[in-house]
Amino acid sequence: MDTKSNHFVIEPGSWLQLGANYDGEGVNFAIFSAHAERVELCLYDPTGKIEIARLELPEYTHEIWHGYVPGLKPGTLYGFRVHGPYDPENGHRFNPNKLLIDPYAREFVGDVDWNEAHFAYDLLHEDKDLTFDERDSAPFMPKCRVIDPNEFDWQDRNRPSIAWPATIVYETHVKGFTQLNPAIPMDLRGTFEGMGHKASVDYIKSLGITSVELMPVHYFPDDQHLLEKGLHNFWGYNTLGFFAPASRYYGPKGIQGFRDMVRSFHDAGIEVILDVVYNHTAEGNELGPTLSFKGIDNFSYYRTMPDQHRYYINDTGTGNTVNTSHPRVLQLIMDSLRYWTESMHVDGFRFDLGTILGREPQGFDERGGFFDAITQDPVLSKVKLIGEPWDIGPGGYQVGGFPPGWAEWNDKYRDTVREYWKGTNVSTDFAARLLGSGDLYDQRGRRPWASVNFIAAHDGFTLNDLVSYNEKHNDANGEDNNDGHNDNRSYNYGAEGPTEDEGINAVRDRQKRNFLATLFFSHGTPMLLAGDEFGRSQMGNNNGYCQDSDISWVHWENLPETCEELREFTRQIIKLRREQPLLRRENWRDGLEIKWFNAGGGFQTPEQWDEGSTLGLHIGRTDLREEEGIWHDVLLLFNPFEGNVPFRIPQFGEGGWVLELTTSDLSKRGLVITKEKDFELEGRSLALFRRP
Amino acid sequence: MKRLIIALSTVALLSACSDSGEKQKDPINNTPPSQPGNTAPTDRSPSPQTGTGGQSPATSPSGTTNTAPGNPPQTGSGNP
Numbered sequence: 001m002d003t004k005s006n007h008f009v010i011e012p013g014s015w016l017q018l019g020a021n022y023d024g025e026g027v028n029f030a031i032f033s034a035h036a037e038r039v040e041l042c043l044y045d046p047t048g049k050i051e052i053a054r055l056e057l058p059e060y061t062h063e064i065w066h067g068y069v070p071g072l073k074p075g076t077l078y079g080f081r082v083h084g085p086y087d088p089e090n091g092h093r094f095n096p097n098k099l100l101i102d103p104y105a106r107e108f109v110g111d112v113d114w115n116e117a118h119f120a121y122d123l124l125h126e127d128k129d130l131t132f133d134e135r136d137s138a139p140f141m142p143k144c145r146v147i148d149p150n151e152f153d154w155q156d157r158n159r160p161s162i163a164w165p166a167t168i169v170y171e172t173h174v175k176g177f178t179q180l181n182p183a184i185p186m187d188l189r190g191t192f193e194g195m196g197h198k199a200s201v202d203y204i205k206s207l208g209i210t211s212v213e214l215m216p217v218h219y220f221p222d223d224q225h226l227l228e229k230g231l232h233n234f235w236g237y238n239t240l241g242f243f244a245p246a247s248r249y250y251g252p253k254g255i256q257g258f259r260d261m262v263r264s265f266h267d268a269g270i271e272v273i274l275d276v277v278y279n280h281t282a283e284g285n286e287l288g289p290t291l292s293f294k295g296i297d298n299f300s301y302y303r304t305m306p307d308q309h310r311y312y313i314n315d316t317g318t319g320n321t322v323n324t325s326h327p328r329v330l331q332l333i334m335d336s337l338r339y340w341t342e343s344m345h346v347d348g349f350r351f352d353l354g355t356i357l358g359r360e361p362q363g364f365d366e367r368g369g370f371f372d373a374i375t376q377d378p379v380l381s382k383v384k385l386i387g388e389p390w391d392i393g394p395g396g397y398q399v400g401g402f403p404p405g406w407a408e409w410n411d412k413y414r415d416t417v418r419e420y421w422k423g424t425n426v427s428t429d430f431a432a433r434l435l436g437s438g439d440l441y442d443q444r445g446r447r448p449w450a451s452v453n454f455i456a457a458h459d460g461f462t463l464n465d466l467v468s469y470n471e472k473h474n475d476a477n478g479e480d481n482n483d484g485h486n487d488n489r490s491y492n493y494g495a496e497g498p499t500e501d502e503g504i505n506a507v508r509d510r511q512k513r514n515f516l517a518t519l520f521f522s523h524g525t526p527m528l529l530a531g532d533e534f535g536r537s538q539m540g541n542n543n544g545y546c547q548d549s550d551i552s553w554v555h556w557e558n559l560p561e562t563c564e565e566l567r568e569f570t571r572q573i574i575k576l577r578r579e580q581p582l583l584r585r586e587n588w589r590d591g592l593e594i595k596w597f598n599a600g601g602g603f604q605t606p607e608q609w610d611e612g613s614t615l616g617l618h619i620g621r622t623d624l625r626e627e628e629g630i631w632h633d634v635l636l637l638f639n640p641f642e643g644n645v646p647f648r649i650p651q652f653g654e655g656g657w658v659l660e661l662t663t664s665d666l667s668k669r670g671l672v673i674t675k676e677k678d679f680e681l682e683g684r685s686l687a688l689f690r691r692p
Numbered sequence: 693m694k695r696l697i698i699a700l701s702t703v704a705l706l707s708a709c710s711d712s713g714e715k716q717k718d719p720i721n722n723t724p725p726s727q728p729g730n731t732a733p734t735d736r737s738p739s740p741q742t743g744t745g746g747q748s749p750a751t752s753p754s755g756t757t758n759t760a761p762g763n764p765p766q767t768g769s770g771n772p
Binding site: 428429431432433435437439592593594595596603604 | 725
């Protein structure tokens, strides 16, 4: 039986494809809810303010509610109201007074306009979420928009498909990267189109980057508590729509701007990797708003406490945890990943709090449903998969614990390298990190590239601030400097923050070069935080999540000369890495010779490792092809201490050593040492010799 | 016999180059074993840099942080 409302007709349709899908003649709607009693589809006029029809989905098949509306076209705005029990103590929070967004919506119009009506309970009542609120939230909700899946012509261009061993990742933010760039037209700054603008792409290409990793671009609302303080969620780790680009980054072309951006990067041979946040949603805990999952089927979509279903398991620290153990929730994540891969042409994903996704009732399981689903998927198993291998729940620290096929952010690399150049004795650990962290990843066929090495990332100090501040300075975040991390392993070298002291600035500049050179001469996959190539500062703020402001935006103008020098240095070392196979090992058993020397020119002794010392590392391969410009031997010297060290250059094999660079004096390049001889390795410096 | 020796040598060589199986020492590698735990966070102190942003006040109406009063979060799923 057809149901009519305001001249619209709704037919049974199909349950097979979730979301709103246009077939050329109408739109099929399908939404999963195992516990709903009925579901209403609300259609809106083009302004999104007037409801023009309310149609009950007529069919329920395999826990999916569905219906088909003939004549509907792309551009139609819609939402759902879901009926069922409001029984928080048993995990159910249905409230049809709340307009809900479709978890499969491909696009949104409008934003969450915070209002008490968003809450399914009486905010002011002492019983909180055990009460029931009857106010309509629709005027304050964004509306879902039906899209035409065939509206964009990709022109059959090929994807870059960068091999993992050649990959160099650049972590950045669509708005932060473009907002202040004078080379980008004003109306494109802060948008996908600005990110895909020739000026952005050419710059990133000029650095030698192969893969851009964009901080969250899925649709997300601002947090109410931030808006009340005059702040905004800048980072975006607060997803509400897993299929929709964040409309805040739309330029004149709207959603097409995202695809244009991807195509621009691909044309330049650069991959696009998305930082994705499937571990929690913007709905918070039991006192949070009802925007989508919570009102559609709270008990299925979220993990609740085993004996108190009113409350959420909070392994994410954000109030809720997405229940990846449920097959339809797992399907949602897989469908989302495939959508971004196949329809939006992205090349990989970095999974925020990735441990969460592998949690099962007994805890983290690298053979859990999520990992199994990815591993067997013919599409997803071939894209780049990067885990943030931790969460705040028990057993959440899983560095080295992800399954084969995955790369991981390696925080041991970050912390060890920071400590080493600070002068703390971590020599043995430093040795392992430099060589690809085989202690973590040389197992089950995992390769050195599984270690994503980084010195700085969006979360924490920038590289410049790492060598300029002893303490965080997060006052602008409005939390009395209590937010952000206190364990930064940073050092200011004599003054907190910017200084006119030339000696201090010289040391800081050298340390930045030491960090960058270590990063790009280490085995594994290097990741550079955008702006670190020229010393971007956040003025000591190590938690810029709420700073949609000068603090987080990349500044491009009026930079001191030293910034340009550092940028050129970065380009130079990236070029070396790309050209020299010895600097980017592909395999643990490639015949590489690895010898560690002490400053006297002899092999490192156990005692010397224990004491901590200046280090010399020879890596060589005799089987590399005889080709002009390809090195067969590299000698890296490291001196993390303040004073100079005469380093006896060891001689073995044929030919002399040529100094390729030293971070203490960039003009020294080309020095040749043909016999055993001391090289004055300056304090806090790194030197790279090569042969031939 | 000569063929057998060649075959055995080939097997040995291939197995040395293999990327599977137990970890094998490189021909020359005097890298010491690392000492995990020296500097990196441990399970008790998971990497603090989670990427989820700052925390909202426990009383925030948007409820983005606090858990049930007196009920610390537990691992795993509470849902059947």
